[in-house]
Amino acid sequence: MAVYEYDVVVIGSGPAGEGAAMNAAKHGRRVAVIEEQETVGGNCTHKGTIPSKALRHSVKQIIEFNTNPMFRDIGEPRWFSFPKVLKRAEKVMSNQVMLRTNFYARNRVDVFFGRAEFEDKNTVLVKGTVKGTETLRAKNIIIATGSRPYTPADIDFSHPRIYNSDTILKLSHTPRTLIIYGAGVIGSEYCSIFSGLGVKVDLIDTQDRLLSFLDGEISDALSYHLRNTAVKIRHNEEYESVEGDDHGVILNLKSGKRIRADAFLWCNGRTGNTDNLNIEATGLAPNSRGQLSVDGHYRTEVEGIYAVGDVIGWPSLASAALDQGRSAAADLVGSDYFRYINEVPTGIYTIPEISSIGKTEEELTKECIPYEVGQAFFKDTARAQISSQPVGMLKILFHRETLAILGIHCFGDQASEIVHIGQAIMRQEGAANTIEYFVNTTFNYPTMAEAYRVAAIAGLNRISNL
Template structure:
């Protein structure tokens, strides 16, 4: 059994693991990564962010073609199957794997494919894939970046060919006419948009009383409206009693007594950290009931020299945050000056239309008794949106009534996840640079979507002037 010595070993090659490994290597350390798949990229590349967003983009293009009157001169509306659309995602995944494989090669990071299990706090054994022999890696420090997988309750038979979770749905080989999506979190809402965009009738079961309650209420309401407008039936405050599959469909019985039937069922309710069979308990690490590892504000676990980052530590469970967490963990590990705790993360939700926000919501500011005002601009009133035909959505700015400091940016509509970064950049400035006046006193290209910030800022100032 071969034994290898390293300064840092990273387990997992998703965004968190990749950035941790690259940062340590660029700081002069000898680094190895362990990946349980046969290729790098982690769940983000193969099962989560990349395939779902590629799917969403393709569906959005189909919707545009089928609803834009200009395209009727070319031909009649077209129907596309789920497997056909999925091929686009597979092309993107292949490009991502090639690019990320090159990252490790260029930075001289050794990659081991197999399952890692701790023998002690400084040693992991890698059980190789495809019958390859075991290898032992020893290091002063380790980073756990193993990601997460869908939480699947035992009372639902996920082996049934009509019952899926948010990973296995990417193996769907046909397009159902109807589907039940259980769980109306970010993943559930995104897939509701994707399937409804393909003409599938969707029942979206929400265990809470409103969609994505962490969002600003106006944005959450807008999402509910547009999902319903696309034919999605949203059922709030419901819990499942049973899910039974047959040769002809799936029947879900709710605790409220309702029974819903569909051709397929998609479970999108919670995720579990990938910490099984890693021997963590043997070295003094005890994951919680959802397989997550507890860390402090430097991403250190309770075992010296072992860090954890990304989905395996829970909130915020975003690829963007995971990448920064990985880099910060190895910076702390190596006593570098560029460490920062990741606590200001923009939300990006790739529904149709998409959503993004950063900072406080109206509810949070009201509860904190902070005197705020609202400035808003609707895309339908901007020239660029009228030109592109993407007129659904808005930019909403929350700011302090007295200092004009920016408190929150909320965006709904086409390219929302891009547009929000303008507001985020200004919010991070110090002093007078972080005020509503920046948008008023800055000349934006015309016509652009960014111009919505100026319109929203003027709208907000007018509210103050009218009161004062």
């Protein structure tokens, strides 16, 4: 059995693993990456972020074609099947794999394809490789194994009409009706995708409002626009049982409701991928959801072992995972560029999309912070009118006395891009992070970015009248 010595072994090649491996390699460390799938990229590339966002983009284009009067000169509205739309996503996934494979080759990072299993805290076996079982030893090991959908034992996920957010990518037909259980980020995004394809969706929410961590006004806007596409949202519901037959699926709710649909999609919770690592051999013990606890430097309680990305829980975002991986590597090489990732913008790729950073109105009210609101509605901006994307708004929350920016909340086309302008100003020191920046800065016209100027003027006008 071959034995290889490394400075750092990274388990997982998703964003967290890639960030860790690249940063360690850039600092001259000899690095190996272990990936269970046949190609690099992790679940982000193959099952999560990339395929779902590529799907969303294609569906958004279909919606634009079918609703824009100008295209009626070309032909009548078209119907597209889910498998046909998925082919576009598969091309993006293939391009991402090629790009990331080149990253590892260029930085001379060795990649082992197989299943990782700890022998002790400094030794990892790679099982199922083309050479059989191989042994990797290293002073530092970074666990970046990600997560997978939580699947309760009382639901038969082997049934051909019952899916989770991974297996839905194998859907070979387009159902006429669909039940989505779980109205978190993933459930809401797939709700937009399927309703955009003309599927009648029942969205089952276990909470009293959608995405309750969002600013209430933004959450309400999403609810309105989903309902506007014939989505039936059912709040404060829990499942009793899920029954699959040859014709579809019946969802029985504890409230007594009984709902039938052609297919069922489970989007309620994630589980960290630690159960097949023989992690007990290191002395670590995951929690009930398979997640590992870390300190402020991404170090586990076992010396030399770090954990990053979805396997440590919050915020479970690809963007944060990449930075967490880079920071863990920075810590183990003693770099000055370490930072703990705690200010993460939220990007939710529904149709329209949502993005935010900082405090919500509810949080500021609870904390008794004197704040004011500046708003700009996209329907009033020239760029949104030109692009026929009038839905949405930008909302700036700022301190009534210091004018410091406290939160940025955006709903509408390109929201996940627009929010970064506000994020950049929020990160400035002292007087540079006030709402006055947007009034005293000239923006290109017409752009979506000028919504900041409109919102800032509106906000300042509110306090000038006091």
